[in-house]
Amino acid sequence: MxxxxxxxxxxxxxxxxxxxxxxxxxxxxxxxxxxxxxxxxxxxxxxxxxxxxxxxxxxxxxxxxxxxxxxxxxxxxxxxxxxxxxxxxxxxxxxxxxxxxxxxxxxxxxxxxxxxxxxxxxxxxxxxxxxxxxxxxxxxxxxxxxxxxxxxxxxxxxxxxxxxxxxxxxxxxxxxxxxxxxxxxxxxxxxxxxxxxxxxxxxxxxxxxxxxxxxxxxxxxxxxxxGAGICHVFVDESANPAMASSIAYNAKMQRPSVCNSMETLLVHVAFARNGGLEELLAPMVKADAELRISGVTSGELANARKATDEDFATEYNDYILNVKIVSGLDEALEHIAAFGTKHSECIVTENADNAERFLQEVDAAAVYHNASTRFTDGFEFGYGAEIGISTQKLHARGPMGLPSLTSTKYRIYGNGQIRG
The missing domain is CATH 3.40.605.10 (Aldehyde Dehydrogenase; Chain A, domain 1)
Known part of the structure; x- marks a missing residue:
């Protein structure tokens, strides 16, 4: 048979x-x-x-x-x-x-x-x-x-x-x-x-x-x-406004269909006051991005509605952006822990202590201080090419270049040793 x-x-x-x-x-x-x-x-x-x-x-x-x-x-x-x-x-x-x-x-x-x-x-x-x-x-x-x-x-x-x-x-x-x-x-x-x-x-x-x-x-x-990337950018109270706007725009709008693009923008309430939030979002609104906002009335901003937990848990890969006003670094860290996918996270700040806390405490394959999440890429890291971006912790994490496609072997050379 x-x-x-x-x-x-x-x-x-x-x-x-x-x-x-x-x-x-x-x-x-x-x-x-x-x-x-x-x-x-x-x-x-x-x-x-x-x-x-x-x-x-x-x-x-x-x-x-x-x-x-x-x-x-x-x-x-x-x-x-x-x-x-x-x-x-x-x-x-x-x-x-x-x-x-x-x-x-x-x-x-x-x-x-x-x-x-x-x-x-x-x-x-x-x-x-x-x-x-x-x-x-x-x-x-x-x-x-x-x-x-x-x-x-x-x-x-x-x-x-x-x-x-x-x-x-x-x-x-x-x-x-x-x-x-x-x-x-x-x-x-x-x-x-x-x-x-x-x-x-x-x-x-x-x-x-x-x-x-x-x-x-x-x-x-x-x-x-x-792959899966619900990535965040946190704009801290001390962030340089021009830098924050540039990084946020690039992280979301440069190529929203990829896994290292930003899905949620977290903004310190002090930065958001006195027109800071509108200035931050204006370039994206001009480019027809759809906004889903928590912490302010959606009617305060054009092309916006109220954000829900379901929104925060969604990887859009589209011109849709969640925005959440937070009280400070602690709330930003809590939000990322609750909704992040351990891919790429960014803080924009001039406060060195806050930057160090963010880089230390955020559990993700790539954490950024004052740079766009869009850099999480094998080519950008100098690997030349990648097989993917690992969001787990064992064997490989982050952009996987050639070394990540290898395992290890021990070779032992002796001259007659035996174990007693």
């Missing part, structure tokens, strides 16, 4: 078998594979664009919004940018094999702790097709195999991209099975991945809050939680 296995198990098993070969690759071999992948994307741009047209056509039929269709669309220029992203990963330092610490014990044992690949990484995401390439490139650079499960909206695009990448690896030392794509668009394929203990070493979800929470709550495979 022939036992049938699912696509998920077949591809995860193939990736696991490729892991040993990945462990033997040198940095030069990995970089050559990434360069070859980049060349292949450019050489097969027309094929990728044709596959992408299938996704766009299907999206239009299903009523997908023009903005989402634009994010999904690929053309020669965008594919060139995706290929360039792979070449940028080539330029990044390879963390695999780096010595983290080295010491010799009194008994003569020499102990080294080194960075090693995690193994097989599952990535579940809803984003644009470029994430398929970015995630694969980062995983392969660190010697990991990757099992990708993208959203159904980009199914044809992702399938063609992975086909191109896998075929290109046949001319390199990297095994093509190091990249796998789950093409089953049924949600059951996601749920199956979540329980592939022994085949997947870790799962990284990238997408909206619903996706992330489904993975976190239902996975038995270890998860690195990323």
């Amino acid at each position: 022939i036992l049938m296995t699912s696509e998920v198990i077949q591809k995860a098993t193939a990736a696991q078998k490729a892991a040993a070969a990945m462990n033997r690759l040198t940095t030069a071999q990995k970089n050559n594979a990434l360069e070859t992948m980049a060349d292949a994307l450019l050489a097969h741009s027309d094929d990728i664009i044709a596959a992408n047209a299938e996704d766009l056509s299907r999206g239009k039929e299903q009523g997908t919004s023009p903005s989402l269709l634009d994010r999904l669309a690929l053309n020669h220029e965008r594919i060139a940018g995706i290929a360039e992203g792979l070449r940028q990963i080539v330029q990044l330092q390879d963390p695999v094999g780096a010595t983290i610490q080295s010491f010799t014990r009194p008994n003569g044992l020499k102990v080294e702790q080194i960075a090693v690949p995690i193994g097989v990484i599952g990535i579940i995401y809803e984003a644009r097709p470029n994430v398929t390439v970015d995630a694969a490139g980062l995983c392969l650079k660190t010697g990991n195999c990757v099992v990708l499960r993208g959203g159904s909206a980009a199914l044809s695009s992702n399938a063609k991209i992975v086909e191109v990448l896998r075929n290109s690896l046949k001319t390199t030392d990297m095994p093509p099975d190091a990249i796998q794509l789950i093409e089953d668009s049924d949600r059951a394929s996601v749920n199956e991945m979540l329980r592939l203990n022994g085949l997947l070493d870790v799962i990284i979800p990238r997408g909206g809050a619903a996706l992330i929470q489904n993975v976190v709550q239902n996975a038995t495979v270890p998860v690195i939680e990323t």
Whole structure:
């Protein structure tokens, strides 16, 4: 009798078998594979664009919004940018094999702790097709195999991209099975991945809050939680008004659809008095941001209504801003503790003691003094690229560059020592 296995198990098993070969690759071999992948994307741009047209056509039929269709669309220029992203990963330092610490014990044992690949990484995401390439490139650079499960909206695009990448690896030392794509668009394929203990070493979800929470709550495979960002900016009593206005505007309005954008602006009551609040919000009101305010009558400000706890607990990713007037730093800290998602938080103040308290007491992956939360990003931190922004505490936290995609191994050198 022939036992049938699912696509998920077949591809995860193939990736696991490729892991040993990945462990033997040198940095030069990995970089050559990434360069070859980049060349292949450019050489097969027309094929990728044709596959992408299938996704766009299907999206239009299903009523997908023009903005989402634009994010999904690929053309020669965008594919060139995706290929360039792979070449940028080539330029990044390879963390695999780096010595983290080295010491010799009194008994003569020499102990080294080194960075090693995690193994097989599952990535579940809803984003644009470029994430398929970015995630694969980062995983392969660190010697990991990757099992990708993208959203159904980009199914044809992702399938063609992975086909191109896998075929290109046949001319390199990297095994093509190091990249796998789950093409089953049924949600059951996601749920199956979540329980592939022994085949997947870790799962990284990238997408909206619903996706992330489904993975976190239902996975038995270890998860690195990323993404959800209810970020705050607290404008303290001593804040420089011009600086506060500039930071708040940038944190909310520069790109509201991303996880490091501000959702709630907390304003010290003393700063809010005598026109301070109106001056702070005026640029956003002018740009047609919708305001939801607690602490003043919504009618006092144009385009505003009263904020609720539900508002404070919502990640809008839109031109909608919560505003709360607080009595001081203590109330601001309490609010952030109650509604924050441990992503990015900012205080604008000229009071050094308040700044230090904020930086010390706020529990978040990134805390800022007098700078926009929009800087929580692997590129902005100098990592060159990131797999996501971790909001948890174990293994990795904050923007996850290449080092975050490694684990560690101890190597011990002796000359016959035995334990008594």
